[in-house]
Amino acid sequence: MGNPSVWNSSILLYRPFLWLLFWVNLLGTIYGYIWYESQLIYTSENFDFWLLVFVPDSPTASLFFTLALLYLLFPPKSASRLVAGGRVMIEALAVVCSVKYGIWAVAMIVAGAWQGDQLEWTHYMLMASHLGMAFEALLYFRYMKAGLIALLIGAGWLLLNDTIDYSYSVFPWLADELEDDIPAVRAFTYGLSIFSFVAALLVWRFRKKV
Template structure:
């Protein structure tokens, strides 16, 4: 039953639909970071727009699938960062509300869209062809990004309700990176029983 359900996501029409969703979302994500990028040293540009970079990786994965190809390093980068930043944004927005912040429609849109990011990585994990060294590359990228974010202060803007808890946010973020890496290892590297092929 699960295999049949997941097979639906390998059809060309589903891949095109996800491209239609992810491309505008990625563009909007980079636009959302525009203000922060204007105050960012050029050497850190690549490390600032976390979520749109994750979805950009996935856009390339979808394009490769439509070409009946696998790009495992991009798949590893997409899978780890989609899970990490998808969950991170949901938790940060929810925490803002729990600490007394006012949540508007944009916050709920971010919660919904970022939950979808993490879900995409899990759904497509049987289609990935990630090997251990691909995951190691993604792990280095992700943990290095955390270092840049919290050592040099390049982390995404946080609400005033969260800033007093910045150290806790840092610990949560690094822990979430490790969780995301281990999740991708389990779903796409270690697991051999459920491997699917794109049907385009």
């Protein structure tokens, strides 16, 4: 039968498969920014311009993962600290952001439906794609270079994003049924940031033993 871990690696790092993932994530990222178009326009017209970067959470997470896939497809030959530092930060952000916002989006859709929001086919598509975001990030983290320091910085970015979102009310628009649950959503969001860091940390610890 062979070594299962070797077999898994040969499939996951198979270049045509990596290219497929790259294009799926790139197209999903573009779709995600289009999805946020209305909120981006609203934010630009009603809030300070610098807050725009904190609006499109999920597509920015998938953008980081798309860039991280490029490092697997084209491993940098340069050993400079700048190149290495850029890589580990993108990889750390790809993992913690994808896990967090992948789970967050699904939780918000389910919570809205629980309180009466009518689900459409787009909701099911979004749940499937966002669960895929979280799963692929943890699955591929074992092949990345990011370590503890980069993960801590990534977690810091998540907590900063949470603080900006709920201090300036630029968090992703919610179903109407959840508008009276903002304090609970905020607490869940902060907790999910910590969870995402811990999940990535556990994968990192496992990776160090392989």
